[in-house]
Amino acid sequence: MRREDRIKARSEVIGRVFNQISAASEGGGAPISEVINETLYHERERLRQRPSYGDLEADGAFYGQISKALPKASETARQDLLRRLLTRYFDEIAGHFNPRIFKATTRAIPVALSGLLNGLSPKRLITRPGEIPRIDQQLQIEGDVGHIARLHARGVVVYAPTHSSNLDSIIMGYALHASGLPPVSYGAGLNLFSNPLMGFFMSHLGAYTVDRLKTAPLYKAVLKGYATISMELGYDNLFFPGGTRSRSGVVEGQLKRGLLGATLRAYHNQLKAGSARPQVYVVPCTLNYPLVLEAATLIDDHLRRAAKARYIIVDDEFSRLRRWWDFSKGLFELDQRIRVVFGAPLDVFGDPINADGEALDPRGRIIDPARYLYRDGALVEDPARDAEYTRVLGERILSAWQRDTVILANHVAAFALFERLRAMQPQKDLYRFLRELSPALSLPIQEVEVAIDGLVERLKGRDVRLEPIVASGDGAAILRAALASLSTYHTRAVIARRGVRLHVNDANLLFYYRNRLDRYGLSEPLVRGARR
Template identity: 45%
Template sequence: MDPEHREELIVEVVQRVLDRQARDDRSAEQALFDTLYHERRRLEHHPDEHGSEASFYDRIYSEATKAAPGRHRELLRKVLQQFANEVDGHFDRRVYAMATKAVPVALNVLLNTLSPLRLVETIQARLAGSADVVDDIGLAGQIEISGHTEQVKRLARIGTTILVPTHSSNLDSVLIGFALHQLGLPPYTYGAGLNLFANPVVGFFIGHLGAYTVDRRKTAPTYKDLLKTYAGATMETGYHNLFFPGGTRGRSGAVEHKLKLGLLGMGLNAYINNLLAGRRRPDIFVVPATINYQLVLEAETLIDDHLKATGKSRYIIEDDEFSRPRRILDFMTKLFSLHSKIDIVVSRPMDVFGNPVDDEGRSLDPKGRIIDRSRYVLTNDVIGHEPQRDREYTRELARSVGEAFHRDTLIKSTNLVSYAAFQALKHKNPKTGLYRLLRSSTERSVSVKDLYRHMEQTHHRVLDLAQAGRVRIDDTVRSQDTVAIVGEALAHLGSYHSNPAIVRKANRILYPDPKLVLYYGNRLSGFGLDDLEA
């Protein structure tokens, strides 16, 4: 991709935001001062190292206070230009173009750096001259990719795809990058939070894998608008996009059901713009995916945050397990030694209205009849944007994505056993509120028999759900009995975390960290198992 193209993209993005935010002198002035307020306040709390940002905004502010009404728009343009450059800063299109080949190497080096043992194995294998060694070692053995992969590959050739996975760990983007390579898909453009760069190793790779930068400390509405517009513009230009519609990593452990509509809606926006521009390949396809872990790297931090006085959870977490390479190494080592698989399930692709599409990218109605999706955006026979209508369409899309998330969630032994273990604990302490149960559980325990009883009930129901196609289950959950499933879960839940979630002592199950039990069990909430809850 030539640098000229980048210029064009930025100019277009800035102009679109300006047209929306500064329709007249008055709104331009308001948007400018509002942005300056947010930015200067951010710099008060998080001063930039060189002071260059602060002096930039001081200069603009000083000019703005003296400026004649017509001038505010130009000053706002300068600020937006600055935002756009920052956002686009890490997105190196040359790297994007050649990353198809670079991704697997990069990721394996990354993981091998984290695991000295793997590194040795890689070197040995290389010395022995094994072909495709890069793919066979490291992640490939740990990650299982299933679902509608072939269809997505086809659709990526005939249109632009937007991959929208569930989000529970900062490792997700790395794993998705790897999965894309495994599938033979090009890297996807995505907005990586600045906090991802806190991990020096991962930050390096993320910065060079098609990521643009999202600074969540920037709270100005103009900045958020610019981010969305930027993503939309890359979709129109044909870049496949990746973002997590849940917004941030799920804190509770449950499958996300409240999705952010802003970015999701940019798919429809881009589709309409493509139709208006008469592009040859106007189609945008949305591909939900689930990432399913037996253990989650940051589980302790996430559930802690979730339980902190409801509604006050931190949007930005910079000091979690992910920022500590040693912790990632421990995590990976545990996964390798437990032969634990991470499952990525690719859902059936859909159009920007939430209708399923077939292999040729044609939209289908609920009865499988082929429909012309472009008719959804007609008003009086003319294609166009209708903000109110389009918001409702996006809500429909979000509903379809949320349903796909649930249908394609893969339940593992840690989820099943944690759910049952938490129910057993609640059942034994029927009058104790949730927070007290979580706080003072060091002396709490249930009998193994009780756990098995709750397990059998839950297992039975989950098998029924899987049979009905409402959820997926892994091999252990599908084919093993209660004792084996509990055994596998205990091996996981008792090994990686600072404190084991649950442990077995003789005929008792103890709860050293009940919050983790809640976290892993929450994966099963939202599947209508409420009647099992005591």
């Protein structure tokens, strides 16, 4: 965010959240002192957990001061305390921004991102950029980029991608740059800044910080306010509506609607202000990795969560440079592509958008979406109505993700193999099945190839995107590609061929890659077929 915009955003966000709380308090809602107390409670709880990042001492002192001042404070003094909390949150979220560094890093983007994927130091990136392999060859961009560029001229664009890896924001950043689209403002988890390379680039490339350990509603209100105002100020945004990375590997089937609702809020505010460019366009995107950098940690976390041991991952493959090296080597050596799909744009109500940026009804007739916010001829506030509109937008993003996810050889092979093996032991619960799935259990390769053929046949009848090798429908070729891919990068080859049989070395990872197809309703008949 530019310096002058940041100043404007600061006073707007603090003012809006402050007014919202004051109005609620006057209308019989929680008084200001209660909001402050609640915030202090959440902060104390956070500090008690001793997070591994942030200046805990300064935080402790700050919240201690507020806590001490609150009991004796007059109403005016309480309002001041609330403003101090809001200001602190805003400054933490907005971070620091230096236009000079921004310009330099923007120029370095193409090689910088390649370098990041190769685990190189920023110094080498800047001094010897010519020696670094370009990421372009590994990245394939699909979708109507021209349409999005035209929409950018008419309003603000918000990208809503699937979320598998911490690499996602880097890949999206590069895909936008390579497509000639402007950079975006986006919220990056504070833990990402613990990686020195990432921290450097993120804090200078439009990222604002999101601290997932901060659970106070006041913090979330400021965060949402920041995203909203950035759209109103004309900044394109990147949201991950699924919230955190997909733990199980599945294409997300549920969204966190808080931030997504900011798109409608921004649109409403723009209409109210009589803006000439009030439109906010939402572009669902999918990011498709043949291999996922953090797959092992993510699936482990998913299985632990299922066993009720929830935790926030603070240290994974993402913070270990060696793993980056192995990961990118795997990609480069086998010429595996990361595919970024820009889906069809929607308005904030989930309506499709035509080439001229106009919203369409389900039968393709042009409509004026602003009218969704009108009642008896006037623009009206109705939070219950807006929440429902956002729910529908969320559903349409989910359908777009399902449709635009590129189904890769690894997913198909993992799915077919897993389902065959699972059908052999239906009596075991899933966790026991995974625990006991050892290399001793194997299947004839030919049987897996036939299962892949059947699976591809069924996928072809659907509105889905298939990687070319999958679309070819040649089970043997698909399995060969998956075997080669799944034996690079991960500590152990996920699956291995011994003679004419296929063995599973890492059941959890097989499950992880299999899960990409979990929501496509493919399981049951395969299992039934195997039982027959």
